[in-house]
Amino acid sequence: MELKEYLNRGVSPFHVVKEATEALKEAGFTEVKLGGGEPLEPGKGYYMCPYPSSFFAFRTDPGKAGMQIAMAHTDWPSFLLKPNPEMPEGVYLRVNTEPYGGMLKHTWFDRPLGLAGRVLLKNDGDVFSPKEVLFDSEEPWFVIPSLAPHLDREIETEKIDPQKVMLPLYGIKQADPRCSAPAAVMEEKVPTLLEKVAEKLHVAVSDILSYTLYLYNADPAQEVGIDGELLLSPRIDNVASVAALTEAILQAKGSRAGISLIACFDNEEIGSRTKQGADSGLLKDVAEDIYRRLGKADRMTEEYAQSMMLSVDGAHGVHPNYREKSDTTATVALGGGVVLKSSASQRYVTDARAAAVVKGLCESCGIRLQEQANRSGAPGGQTLGPIASSYLPILAADLGIPMLAMHSARELAALSDCTELERLIRAFL
Numbered sequence: 001m002e003l004k005e006y007l008n009r010g011v012s013p014f015h016v017v018k019e020a021t022e023a024l025k026e027a028g029f030t031e032v033k034l035g036g037g038e039p040l041e042p043g044k045g046y047y048m049c050p051y052p053s054s055f056f057a058f059r060t061d062p063g064k065a066g067m068q069i070a071m072a073h074t075d076w077p078s079f080l081l082k083p084n085p086e087m088p089e090g091v092y093l094r095v096n097t098e099p100y101g102g103m104l105k106h107t108w109f110d111r112p113l114g115l116a117g118r119v120l121l122k123n124d125g126d127v128f129s130p131k132e133v134l135f136d137s138e139e140p141w142f143v144i145p146s147l148a149p150h151l152d153r154e155i156e157t158e159k160i161d162p163q164k165v166m167l168p169l170y171g172i173k174q175a176d177p178r179c180s181a182p183a184a185v186m187e188e189k190v191p192t193l194l195e196k197v198a199e200k201l202h203v204a205v206s207d208i209l210s211y212t213l214y215l216y217n218a219d220p221a222q223e224v225g226i227d228g229e230l231l232l233s234p235r236i237d238n239v240a241s242v243a244a245l246t247e248a249i250l251q252a253k254g255s256r257a258g259i260s261l262i263a264c265f266d267n268e269e270i271g272s273r274t275k276q277g278a279d280s281g282l283l284k285d286v287a288e289d290i291y292r293r294l295g296k297a298d299r300m301t302e303e304y305a306q307s308m309m310l311s312v313d314g315a316h317g318v319h320p321n322y323r324e325k326s327d328t329t330a331t332v333a334l335g336g337g338v339v340l341k342s343s344a345s346q347r348y349v350t351d352a353r354a355a356a357v358v359k360g361l362c363e364s365c366g367i368r369l370q371e372q373a374n375r376s377g378a379p380g381g382q383t384l385g386p387i388a389s390s391y392l393p394i395l396a397a398d399l400g401i402p403m404l405a406m407h408s409a410r411e412l413a414a415l416s417d418c419t420e421l422e423r424l425i426r427a428f429l
Contacts, residue, residue, distance in 0.1 A: 003418055004221040006243035007233045011216045012116040013053035013074040013266045014134055016239055020246045020264070021047055024057050027250050034286060040293045043254065048286060051276035052118060052132065053266035056286050057246070059429075061255040062294055066306030067287065067394070068257040070248070070425050071278065071384045072241035072313065073268035076234075077101030077407050079108075079168070079215040081115070086192055093171040095142070095193055097215060098162075101269030102381075105160045107409040108217075112140030113168060117213035121203060130209055133201060140218040141196075142168035168215060217409045229335065229415060236411040237314040238268070240418055241400060245312060248425035257307065259290055260429040268313075268384060278384045284391045307394040308357065310428060311349060311385030312421070314411075315339035315372050317402035330373035332402045334414040337368025338421050341383075341398040347374075349385030354397035358424075365427045367420050370402070399424075 001023050010016035025031070029045035032038050040046065040060050047057040053074055079097040087094040099105070114137045121131040144166050147155050160166065173190055191199075197213075198205040221233035231240075245262040252260060263286070265278040272279035291300045318331040332339045340358055341348040350358075355371075362369040374380040385398040401417040 001243075001247070003231075003240060003243050003415075004233070006246075007221040007235055007239050010074075010235060010239045010242070011114060011136055012118075012134075012214050014118050014212075015116060015136065016074040016242055017049060017053055017055045017264070018134060020057075020242060021049060021055055023246055023250065029057060034289055036289075038293070040290070045249070050282060050286070051266070054264060054276040054282070056261060056263050057249050058259055058261040058290060059249070059252070059255045060259055060290065060294060062258065062296075064255065064258040066257040066303050067259040067261060067309075068255070068307070068429050069259075069261045069263060069283075069287075069309035069392075069394075070245050070428060071263045071265065071283075071309060071311050071388055072245050073238045073272075073278070073384060074242060074264050074266050075101070075269050076237055076239070077103035077269055079113075079166075081117075081211065081213040081215070083210075085194075087167060088173075091173045092169055093173065093190065093193075094167045094169050097166070097168060099166075100214065102407055104405070104408045105162065105166065107405075108166065109144050109146035111143065111409050112218040113142035113144070113215045114138065114140050114218040115142065115197075115213055116216055117211060119197065119201065119211045119213070120209045121201075122207045122209060135197060135201060135211075135213065137200070142170045142215055144168050219410060223415065231413045231415050231418065232410055233413075234410055236401075236403060236413050237406055238312075238400075240413065241312040241314070241421070244418065244422040244425050248422050249429055252426050252429045256429060258294070258296075258303070259287070261287070261290070262425075262429070263388075265384065272384065272387050278387045281391060283388055287392065304392070304394045307392075308354070308428075309385075309388060309392065309394055309396045310358075310425070311383045311388065311396065311398045312425065313383045313398070313400045314403045314406055314413075315341055315400045316374075316380070316406060317404050319404055325375065325378070327373050327375045330371055332370040332372045334402050334404065334412070335416055336370045336402065337417060338362070338370070338399055338424050339402050340369055340371050341400070342371070342373055343380070345379060346386055347379055347382045348398035349383070349389050350397040350399075351395075354395050357395070358397050358399065361427055362424060365423065367424050367427070372402075
């Protein structure tokens with residue numbers, strides 16, 4: 001599947017997992033349950049979905065030792081729909097939302113916004129197993145309108161209060177055609193948002209028990225630049241990495257180690273401390289389960305020395321208009337290839353040995369590689385690398401594609417860097 005398809009279809013973490021696992025299944029990968037008893041066939045592809053917004057895929061070669069693990073995350077900054085979301089204001093229909101993750105707030109104004117995620121429905125006879133369905137409005141139902149500068153000359157310098165000025169608008173009540181006054185609103189009932197959701201799912205609104213629904217930017221991924229060399233799209237961070245990992249394991253020729261594994265977690269943007277996030281025992285549970293099925297449970301710890309993991313996430317490219325925000329020497333640019341990230345504070349997990357391995361792999365495969373460190377005094381965000389390596393103490397490195405406008409509603413990357421990243425992950429696995 002093309003990268004733009006992953007970006008356009010992956011409108012919630014749940015949909016990212018759906019698209020990736022459908023691609024795996026179509027390619028012959030078999031789903032297994034965490035803790036199940038199915039034996040594993042050497043070389044055959046398998047995948048697990050312990051939770052609906054995270055997944056793992058792997059191949060095995062019992063004749064080899066160690067693990068090669070590549071990780072990414074399925075989420076991005078967005079807006080989460082709150083319970084009891086209706087917030088009418090005069091003729092306007094609005095909903096109550098909460099920002100999810102560290103977004104660039106001003107970039108979300110005046111965008112076409114859809115709604116996607118999962119909805120939990122009543123399951124008659126079993127209250128402990130509600131029925132779960134995916135939902136996608138498939139059309140832009142919302143917009144967050146900005147305020148014209150004529151009405152507030154200081155609007156561009158004011159702090160944005162998301163509870164006040166970022167409430168999404170999803171419609172208007174129709175005025176009574178018999179009266180020209182704008183305030184003359186018809187008394188007939190206007191469908192609520194949940195009624196519209198229920199209608200699209202073909203269920204009764206009373207069957208909806210709960211939901212995890214996010215607003216998403218409905219703008220499509222686009223190629224921009226004089227030669228179409230740039231990718232402008234929502235969700236590049238980090239759906240582009242999930243796409244690279246998925247395509248890499250689909251196309252990998254055999255396994256470099258005893259276990260070649262991709263791991264895609266949810267909730268990185270809010271700290272990863274969830275059951276489906278990297279700051280949990282989930283990765284170790286999956287690794288232990290695979291070793292158990294291979295009959296190597298007693299050798300797992302001793303194989304750590306022959307294992308390695310890559311944390312794959314976006315990197316900050318030097319900004320042409322804000323050159324002073326980047327380091328003086330360890331800078332990277334869009335179009336320069338994959339970025340290897342390091343940090344004295346270990347916010348990026350790369351150490352000298354891991355860096356040497358990645359550099360050697362790139363050199364042997366002709367893959368372009370850049371090295372980045374944050375400007376001193378500007379620590380940057382933490383990735384999956386330091387978190388996951390605290391549960392599996394193996395050699396690890398942080399890398400990814402260089403980006404501009406990270407955490408914007410639309411981010412910018414170079415298509416050539418995305419291709420190089422997939423090549424590197426394929427060679428690593």
